Amino acid sequence: MRQVPVAIWGDAGALWCKVEGSVYGGDRVALAWQRINLPITEEVYRAVAERGEPWPDIDPTVADQIRAGIGGNQPPQDEAEILREQIDAARAGIAEYASIGDDEACNRAQSLRARLLELGSKADKIREREKRPHFDAAKAVDARFMPLVKDAKDGADRLRRVMEAYMTAKAKREAEERRIAEQARLAEEAKRRASEPGPVQPPAPELPPPAARASAPIRGAYGRAASIKPVIVITDVTDWPALLAYYSDHPEVRALVRRLADRAVAAGEAVPGVATEEQRKIA
Template structure:
């Protein structure tokens, strides 16, 4: 191959009327000329099988045989078929030579290129989890090169590493799902048999609990009514005492009337454990949303909720939201 390639160097071609390298030279500059399937253009390119590594390709017109020759990774290949897959990926001669030596292309992430090149070379008996762990660890170490990205070329290489990490994540997840599935199915069978029993008994227990709670609430309301009645009686007695006393500079206060109420007693059954009764104030209704919001505005949960609602509004295209500042950020999907 080297003999043919050297014979077709740019220097020797320059003397010919037709420059077979012109299409490739323009493509390197981003100017892609007309192309036809199965009709090669002389130059250096790269191609790959789906999910495989990039391989260097050389295509040229051989004056001796009067036909096209193609080499892919140093091995002779079908010119027309090779052209169909490599024509949109021109590379420099320097990159071609480096690739033949096993070096990654300049726009490739080194870790990704190495792992893709070794794909399929796994030894029998190697633990898949351990292998994936090693690959992920290597890929994560490669992130150090992209701690700060300052140009498009680096961003493209970083994206390759991100894609590889996502690929490794998916591989691990699929294996996890496959190994878990038999246990998951067995678990579903167990749940199908026993969960209805659990739910029916629990629902019954909860209904009994709620009925007891309703009775304890009635008792609590009665207690509160007694307390209010006692307070009303105390105020009436105080007023009567003031009215009965002769006018003096200091009025004697009557003895307060009070009802001593103990805390709710625990409920003691004849079977099973006792239950405590706690008095809890619960929200019944909101009568003034504005007042409630103003009272709660300093709470972190309230502020987080408002932030989330504001972001949803921004995501929906609203731009006239008061009380906030915004900035534009690029998000990579």
């Protein structure tokens, strides 16, 4: 929003105001007074209104861009290129505010920040405008084909889940059969050793049951085969404190807990294990 210098004074028992070179009286004075949001000195008024100098609390780059207007006197160009030049010029001024030592510098920094936000908003609106026809066309294509994609995938996933349940049950059954066969073998071996003459031999060390053979791919009469891969999955959490303690040093867990703590502190909760301070955030 452009700031306009306004002068208000009294003369012959009446109030007068001067706005952009024009002098008004009566109700226009009251209207101008209502719209004033920042009092300034006469020196600042004369510098800005009469000598055309920039406001003392506006960043020089912002003042130059506002004075020139978008594109200045240049012939029409690509909007993105114009905005790129202005944003680059504004960003170059950020270095002037590596640290802020007084209110005037803080006000200038805010003017530069406001300009960058304004330019970013312009770029975003142009992006939305130029993207809209392509976005609408893409939505039309998706509306035709995505239901087909989703229905086919849903059907395939339903079959996969049933097949996985069957193959899991089959693997458990085969593992139990191997365990029983190994127990029978060990019992027969112990019985044989007991019947042999001579000193009793110590039992042979127990060996792990034979490993399961790799499952062959599932091949139907049509299409590609499906590979089978054994995986270990969690079916339930039996000790939450132990699980959280195990992952307490994991960076992703810490980041998540920090976000939860930030949210709780912002809501006014007293969160243990954190240090807090009151800061000022700029909206």
